[in-house]
Amino acid sequence: MTIVWNIAVVVLAFVGMEIFSGLFHKYVMHGVLWRIHKTHHIKGKGYFEFNDLFSFSFGAIATALVFLGIREFDWRFWAGIGIIVYGAVYFVVHDIFIHRRIRWIEHSNIPYLQALRRAHKAHHAYTDKAPGEEYGLLWIGKKYWQKP
Numbered sequence: 001m002t003i004v005w006n007i008a009v010v011v012l013a014f015v016g017m018e019i020f021s022g023l024f025h026k027y028v029m030h031g032v033l034w035r036i037h038k039t040h041h042i043k044g045k046g047y048f049e050f051n052d053l054f055s056f057s058f059g060a061i062a063t064a065l066v067f068l069g070i071r072e073f074d075w076r077f078w079a080g081i082g083i084i085v086y087g088a089v090y091f092v093v094h095d096i097f098i099h100r101r102i103r104w105i106e107h108s109n110i111p112y113l114q115a116l117r118r119a120h121k122a123h124h125a126y127t128d129k130a131p132g133e134e135y136g137l138l139w140i141g142k143k144y145w146q147k148p
C-alpha cells in the first residue's frame, strides 16, 4: 500500500506543480514580480536571465522537502521528488526544446510536443505584463493541436 501512496504523492506533486506554476505565472510573475519575469519575455544579452531565479527557488524548495523527509521517507520526500521531476521536465521542454538554451532536442515529430511549442510561443507573442495567454506549460488549449 505504501508504494501506491508514495507514487500517488509524486504524481500529485507533479500535477499540482503544473496547476500551481500556471497560476503563479499568470497572477504573480505577470503581476507584482513582472520586473523579474520580464527578463524572460524581453531578451537581454547574457545567457542567464533574472527570471531563472524562479527555477532556482522552486528547486531549493523541492530539495529542502527531500531533505526534510528523507529520514522517514515520508510525504515530504515524495512531494519533493515530484517537484524535482516536474522541474526536470519543465527544463527539458521549456528551456531546451522550446527556447533552445542547450542545443539538443530542436525538432520533434511528436504532435503533443509541437502543440506545446505553439502554445508557449503564443505566450511569448506578448511582451507586456498583460494581457496574455497560455500560462501553463504542459496543459495546453485544444487549438494548439492544429497545425497553423
Ligand SMILES: [Zn+2]
Pocket (backbone or CB within 6 Å): 025, 029, 030, 037, 041, 123
Ligand atoms: Zn510569461
Ligand SMILES: [Zn+2]
Pocket (backbone or CB within 6 Å): 040, 094, 099, 120, 124
Ligand atoms: Zn518561455
